[in-house]
Structure formats: structure tokens, C-alpha cells
Amino acid sequence: MPALPDLVIYLEAHEQRILGRTLVRVDVVTPFLLRSVTPPLASVEGKDVVALRRIGERVCIGVEGGLWFCT
Secondary structure (H helix, E strand, C coil), X not given: CCCHHHHHHHHHHHHXXXXXXXXXXXXXXXXXXXXXXXXXXXXXXXCEEEXXXXXXXXXXXXXXXXXXXXX
């Protein structure tokens, strides 16, 4: 698990690269980590990234329409 300083660096890097941009596609690399999702993960595709935050040891990405997903 990443430590807090690492998470802060990840958030800063994500902010520079994706904040304010349109999320084109979401790929699930390890399907064993994905349980059930409502709404479907594809519902965030095509939406603008409006916020980033840390929840525990996860980086969470907020898109327009109030949807969030965590990596």
C-alpha cells in the first residue's frame, strides 16, 4: 500500500494531467478488484474530470454529474 507522501504525489500528478479534461475510456486491468457497480463504470466515460481526492489509500476521481470512482 502506498504511503501518504506517495498518495499526495499521485494526486498532484493526476491534477496536472487529467483535471478539467474529458475521460475518454476506463479500462479495468484487474477484474478481480471490481465487484458490482451501479451505475456501470462506462457511465463515467465522456465526462469531464472535475475533482480529485484521497479516500484512505485510494485516489478517487470525480466527474461531472456527481459520479466518482476510485483507483
